[in-house]
Amino acid sequence: MNFYLEMHSELLKKAGSKVDKLVARGRIPLGTRKPFFYYINHPIQEKDIVWMPYSAPTSPESILILAGTGQMKTVLMKRLAYYHKLKEYNIFVCEPKLPEWDRARYKPKHYGLHPMEVPATMPIVNFVPSFIIKKLPPEAAKGFKVITSDMNTFDESIYWATLNFSATAIDYIQQLVEPKKRDTPDALIKFIRTKKMHGGTKQSLMRRLQTLKDVNLFDYKYGTLDSATIKKYWEQGKIPVVTLFSKKNEFVSLCIGHILDEIYKIHTSNIRDTTFLKKFIIIDDASKIIGVLMKEDEFLSVEVVLNGLNLWRLAGFKWCFATQSPNLINSDVIDACKWFIIGKIGNTKLLKDYMYNPEIIDVIRRLRYEPKNFIIEYVLVHPDRYTYETFYPFLSPVGHFKP
Numbered sequence: 001m002n003f004y005l006e007m008h009s010e011l012l013k014k015a016g017s018k019v020d021k022l023v024a025r026g027r028i029p030l031g032t033r034k035p036f037f038y039y040i041n042h043p044i045q046e047k048d049i050v051w052m053p054y055s056a057p058t059s060p061e062s063i064l065i066l067a068g069t070g071q072m073k074t075v076l077m078k079r080l081a082y083y084h085k086l087k088e089y090n091i092f093v094c095e096p097k098l099p100e101w102d103r104a105r106y107k108p109k110h111y112g113l114h115p116m117e118v119p120a121t122m123p124i125v126n127f128v129p130s131f132i133i134k135k136l137p138p139e140a141a142k143g144f145k146v147i148t149s150d151m152n153t154f155d156e157s158i159y160w161a162t163l164n165f166s167a168t169a170i171d172y173i174q175q176l177v178e179p180k181k182r183d184t185p186d187a188l189i190k191f192i193r194t195k196k197m198h199g200g201t202k203q204s205l206m207r208r209l210q211t212l213k214d215v216n217l218f219d220y221k222y223g224t225l226d227s228a229t230i231k232k233y234w235e236q237g238k239i240p241v242v243t244l245f246s247k248k249n250e251f252v253s254l255c256i257g258h259i260l261d262e263i264y265k266i267h268t269s270n271i272r273d274t275t276f277l278k279k280f281i282i283i284d285d286a287s288k289i290i291g292v293l294m295k296e297d298e299f300l301s302v303e304v305v306l307n308g309l310n311l312w313r314l315a316g317f318k319w320c321f322a323t324q325s326p327n328l329i330n331s332d333v334i335d336a337c338k339w340f341i342i343g344k345i346g347n348t349k350l351l352k353d354y355m356y357n358p359e360i361i362d363v364i365r366r367l368r369y370e371p372k373n374f375i376i377e378y379v380l381v382h383p384d385r386y387t388y389e390t391f392y393p394f395l396s397p398v399g400h401f402k403p
Contacts, residue, residue, distance in 0.1 A: 060318030067343025
C-alpha cells in the first residue's frame with residue numbers, strides 16, 4: 001500500500017479547505033471514473049468524479065456495500081460517515097472485526113482524496129461489551145469504554161429466547177425481573193433456590209443464569225449503552241463505535257440488537273425533536289451480525305437484530321451495511337437498501353434477482369481488482385437498480401491505514 005499512498009500524495013497535493021462547498025452541493029464524492037494513474041497527466045475534473053447524493057432525512061435511502069476482503073469496504077464506509085457527519089447526522093457504528101474505526105480519530109498521512117478535501121478526523125468513542133473484555137489482553141482494549149447489558153431492560157421474551165431460555169423458563173424469569181431494578185444472575189439464582197417449581201425447569205434456569213454470570217454478560221460495575229447514553233454522545237457530536245474484536249458467540253447479535261432497540265427508543269421518544277431526526281447506522285462486516293449462514297446454535301440471536309431492522313424501516317432510519325457476499329446477508333436487508341456499491345465478488349447469482357439491468361451483472365464480473373497494481377474498481381448501482389456507474393474509490397478523509 002505504501003506506493004499507492006505515495007502516488008496519491010504526489011497526485012493530489014492541491015487539497016484545499018473547500019470541503020464545505022462539496023457538502024453544500026448535497027453530493028458525496030466516491031471516486032474517479034478512471035484509475036488514478038490516468039490523472040498523473042490529466043487534472044481531475046468534476047465530470048471525472050462519481051458522486052452519491054444525500055437522501056432527504058424524511059426519506060432515507062440506505063446503502064449496501066458488497067466486496068471481497070481487502071477491497072477497501074471500511075474505507076468507503078468512513079468516507080460516507082465523514083460526509084454524513086458534516087451534514088449533522090447522528091451516527092452509530094458496529095464493528096465486528098478489529099478496531100479499524102478507532103483510526104478515524106487521527107488525520108491520515110496521505111492525499112488520496114478529492115482535490116477539495118483535506119485530511120480530517122471524526123470524534124469516535126470506542127466501546128467493547130463486558131462479555132468480550134474478559135477475553136482480551138489488557139493492551140488490546142486500551143482506550144475502550146466497557147459496556148454491559150442490563151437484564152431489566154430485556155422486556156421482550158425474544159431476548160430471553162435468544163439466550164436459550166425455554167418458554168417455561170422465560171415465563172418465570174419475566175415475573176422475577178423487575179423494571180428499574182438491577183437484578184443480577186447471582187441474586188436470581190439465590191432467589192430461585194428458595195422457590196418451589198418443577199425440578200427440571202428450576203435446574204435449567206439456574207444453569208443458564210450461571211452461564212450468564214460466567215460469561216460476564218451482566219456486569220454492573222460498567223455502564224450501559226442505553227438510549228440516554230447514546231443521546232448524550234450524539235448531543236456532544238460524537239460517534240459511538242462498538243467493536244466486537246471478531247469474537248463470535250451467541251451474545252454478539254443480542255448485544256447489537258438490544259442497542260438498536262435503544263436507538264429506536266430515541267426516535268419514538270423524540271418524534272418531534274429535529275435534533276435526532278438524522279440517524280445513520282453503520283454495520284461493518286454485516287455478515288457477522290445479520291448473516292444467514294450461521295450454525296444453528298448461533299442463529300437464534302439473528303432474530304433480535306432483524307426485529308430492530310424492521311423497526312428502523314418504519315422509523316425512517318438510514319443505514320449502511322458492508323459484507324463480502326449477498327449470500328451472507330438476509331434478503332430483507334437487501335430489499336431495504338436503495339444504493340449498492342459493489343466490488344469484485346465471486347458469486348453474482350443472487351444479485352440477478354435484485355438488479356433490473358442485466359448489464360450490471362456483466363459489469364460486476366469484469367470489475368478490476370489488481371492489488372499488485374493498486375487498482376480497485378467498484379460499480380455504483382442507483383435506486384432504480386438499472387442505472388450504474390463504475391469508479392475507483394478515493395481514500396478516506398479520516399485515518400484508516402496504520403501509521
